[in-house]
Amino acid sequence: MSMIDLRSDTVTLPTPEMRGAIFQADLGDDVFAEDPTVNRLEAVAANLLGMEAALLVVSGTMGNLTCVLAHCARGEEVILGDRSHIFLNEAGGMSALGGVFPHIIPNQPDGTMRLKEIEAAVRTENIHFPHTRLICLENTHNRCYGAALTAEYTAAVVSTAKKRGISVHLDGSRIFNAAVALGVDVRELARGADSVNICLSKGLAAPVGSVICGSREFIGRARRIRKMLGGGMRQAGIIAAAGIVALEGMVDRLAEDHRNARRLAEGIAGIRGLSTEPDRVCTNILYIDLTDRRFSDEEFLERLEKRGVRVSHTGPSRFRMLTHHGIGVPEIDAAIAALRSVLQE
């Protein structure tokens, strides 16, 4: 039985075109900035995002950490959402490795943080306070049902930040999902941010890698930090080759993942014992709650897996599903049938 793996869009495998590009890639030593394929990927990414320069990193986590460390010195403060991936799922790297202090404010269900709350969180000059250096946004917002932040919202945060002399970092791991869902150029969503982290290995299906984008000066500093973190890779064109295919050929098809996520949510909404909110699904992420008290969360996962479906457990009675390349309408319908069968047991 082949598994329908809805745990994450990171489980996607490279396409045959990516494998071909990897095989053919021109290579060099990227620590000397001499890998032509990496240089091309970085140019493609910077151009797509409307930024001066870009840098390939190993993962989204390394991309976010590199950016935070390039923006902030020890003891400085970052404002970020209480549901953000950087806060919840990146092992506290900014504090552990950078001595950077997180200042958490609530994420609203649409992935935003209220402007008034951001403004109130910015420290005034006082010897008791750390200096606020950075605001982090996440688009799409993983824990908020894959919500897409609009260009207008990002512009408003950027304007608030600029007034107080603070930088903005955008965790745009799924920013192409946001651009496709909102029907806008990804540049609009990145405009004004001082750094953006985009992932190649999620919905875009490349095997490894993220790219951070920013000004030439910022990327120069980030390059040094990437080296410090052990992220200076040598013939990384092997990775970059698939990344170029991802950026040039895999963005438009994300719309299919979004339609499938909606179909999945609508199918699940009709199953007794489960609840979800189909109207909140605008990209490729949805959450379901197990309301049937007959099963523990572990039993539910086990029974579902026996029927060929994997989802991820994100909290008591709560599970996350992501649609992605390789999951089509037949897999969606089979997953709905498997869920129904578990609940009817």
Ligand SMILES: Cc1ncc(COP(=O)(O)O)c(C=O)c1O
């Ligand atoms: C919003 C967001 N940011 C960052 C990351 C980290 O990416 P990686 O797993 O490549 O470190 C993830 C991973 O799923 C994510 O969802």
